[in-house]
Amino acid sequence: xxxxxxxxxxxxxxxxxxxxxxxxxxxxxxxxxxxxxxxxxxxxxxxxxxxxxxxxxxxxxxxxxxxxxxxxxxxxxxxxxxxxxxxxxxxxxxxxxxxxxxxxxxxxxxxxxxxxxxxxxxxxxxxxxxxxxxxxxxxxxxxxxxxxxxxxxxxxxxxxxxxxxxxxxxxxxxxxxxxxxxxxxxxxxxxxxxxxxxxxxxxxxxxxxxxxxxxxxxxxxxxxxxxxxxxxxxxxxxxxxxxxxxxxxxxxxxxxxxxxxxxxxxxxxxxxxxxxxxxxxxxxxxxxxxxxxxxxxxxxxxxxxxxxxxxxx
Amino acid sequence: xxxxxxxxxxxxxxxxxxxxxxxxxxxxxxxxxxxxxxxxxxxxxxxxxxxxxxxxxxxxxxxxxxxxxxxxxxxxxxxxxxxxxxxxxxxxxxxxxxxxxxxxxxxxxxxxxxxxxxxxxxxxxxxxxxxxxxxxxxxxxxxxxxxxxxxxxxxxxxxxxxxxxxxxxxxxxxxxxxxxxxxxxxxxxxxxxxxxxxxxxxxxxxxxxxxxxxxxxxxxxxxxxxxxxxxxxxxxxxxxxxxxxxxxxxxxxxxxxxxxxxxxxxxxx
Numbered sequence: 001x002x003x004x005x006x007x008x009x010x011x012x013x014x015x016x017x018x019x020x021x022x023x024x025x026x027x028x029x030x031x032x033x034x035x036x037x038x039x040x041x042x043x044x045x046x047x048x049x050x051x052x053x054x055x056x057x058x059x060x061x062x063x064x065x066x067x068x069x070x071x072x073x074x075x076x077x078x079x080x081x082x083x084x085x086x087x088x089x090x091x092x093x094x095x096x097x098x099x100x101x102x103x104x105x106x107x108x109x110x111x112x113x114x115x116x117x118x119x120x121x122x123x124x125x126x127x128x129x130x131x132x133x134x135x136x137x138x139x140x141x142x143x144x145x146x147x148x149x150x151x152x153x154x155x156x157x158x159x160x161x162x163x164x165x166x167x168x169x170x171x172x173x174x175x176x177x178x179x180x181x182x183x184x185x186x187x188x189x190x191x192x193x194x195x196x197x198x199x200x201x202x203x204x205x206x207x208x209x210x211x212x213x214x215x216x217x218x219x220x221x222x223x224x225x226x227x228x229x230x231x232x233x234x235x236x237x238x239x240x241x242x243x244x245x246x247x248x249x250x251x252x253x254x255x256x257x258x259x260x261x262x263x264x265x266x267x268x269x270x271x272x273x274x275x276x277x278x279x280x281x282x283x284x285x286x287x288x289x290x291x292x293x294x295x296x297x298x299x300x301x302x303x304x305x306x307x308x309x310x311x312x313x
Numbered sequence: 314x315x316x317x318x319x320x321x322x323x324x325x326x327x328x329x330x331x332x333x334x335x336x337x338x339x340x341x342x343x344x345x346x347x348x349x350x351x352x353x354x355x356x357x358x359x360x361x362x363x364x365x366x367x368x369x370x371x372x373x374x375x376x377x378x379x380x381x382x383x384x385x386x387x388x389x390x391x392x393x394x395x396x397x398x399x400x401x402x403x404x405x406x407x408x409x410x411x412x413x414x415x416x417x418x419x420x421x422x423x424x425x426x427x428x429x430x431x432x433x434x435x436x437x438x439x440x441x442x443x444x445x446x447x448x449x450x451x452x453x454x455x456x457x458x459x460x461x462x463x464x465x466x467x468x469x470x471x472x473x474x475x476x477x478x479x480x481x482x483x484x485x486x487x488x489x490x491x492x493x494x495x496x497x498x499x500x501x502x503x504x505x506x507x508x509x510x511x512x513x514x515x516x517x518x519x520x521x522x523x524x525x526x527x528x529x530x531x532x533x534x535x536x537x538x539x540x541x542x543x544x545x546x547x548x549x550x551x552x553x554x555x556x557x558x559x560x561x562x563x564x565x566x567x568x569x570x571x572x573x574x575x576x577x578x579x580x581x582x
Contacts (some may be wrong), residue, residue, distance in 0.1 A: 060504075063500060064501075064534075064540070065370050065373070066540035066541060067366045067369075067370070067540055067541040067544060068366045068367060068369075068370040070366075071359075071366050071367070074359065074363075075363075110453075110545040111362075112453060112548070115358055219375045240371060
């Protein structure tokens, strides 16, 4: 810089003016970039290429930063699951969910929640999840291999068999396996026996989720148990409402057009709502003529616990 | 002797303060506070684990950069600025110069690591205060787990090893090459265990022996990493910490001795 300019910097030109020039140039650069992107749109970046798939190789190259990398992949797994679940796209494959969880747990084999929440994510039925109960069980088995004393993984595997697969024999075996691990609560043994004896009974299922709800320290596991309990309550509500709708059909020879008709007859105190607060819907083609709203956060309800009462008409 | 070493060390520390090296602590604090807020929104209740991971990883990265980039310039800068001539005509022995330089950077790193550890505990304390249920959710290890100090202690000794390597290279090489060599050894140091078992993957007995020899000659840095273990509340025994620290201090001592030998033989006439 020549001498007059330097003098100007020290005396005349204020730092504020230079800051304004810098801001102006920066703003112009951003505007030009926006213009270029509008004229020449960039191809979308495939998220596949941003992440490795071989967990063991990444772990070797991490140079002691395995744990923080595992955190990055865990955040990525949550974003992938949440983003896909919320997306309007019909193509909800959750294709990256298992590879991301696999990477997370390879980088940090003791990442407790990655196994537990990961199994919940993987087991959720389509479109709320990939419905890959096999992968959920495989993930929990890997967790048990890394930490054999964690009875919670065996318990979670039992829940996957119980809730999503309706394989009550396998569920009972997992609960029994969990109960044999040192430090497991006493009620796991009775849970195994109840599951084997009563299988898909709604009441025994309620007991199972209630136990999990009351004993877990983890907020997410508790929230999941609370959701399942609310779904079971909704199923009970729907059964009770179906009886009232049937009475109305018997009395009038047609299904009710709206809840108001039942309220006017004082058969209901008000518009019936599910545990999430969303009104139930009258649907003549639904079993019992009553259904949970698709807008409800409890939707879809587990099909294995729905009573076969037949349509109202 | 001790007074001269102390003086050299003090000047290294003072220079690092003057060069605004400690500014990285501000960056660290901002990173931790910012992350503690953002991570809570993203991680499905894993805030404590991830903050601990992030704090330890950031301390490791910042410490490594300080150890390498200041370490490689410790001797080279004095030679380049020709200030080494003024120093050596004074009653300063060459080994006092090298040891003083090392201890000065060790002091800078100690201040850095101590402040970073305190900042991590402060952020964890703040999170516990703002979310009273956090302690119950952290089932693997307490939020304010004193075990974290073991990870910081081993990290510090690891950085002393890296500093000694950087200082050694600094006695005969320019900063670019020294930094490349030191980073190279840092990477090799994390794969070192492979060399110990090299004989099981090659047929040649000589290659196996060479692998073993390199295993002992090169710094073994992987055992210093207990970050994941302390975050998951797994026990890290005091004996393990003592043995690993002992190895690190002895290795750093050996590198400083080599640095003294090389520097003593250099001709500054």
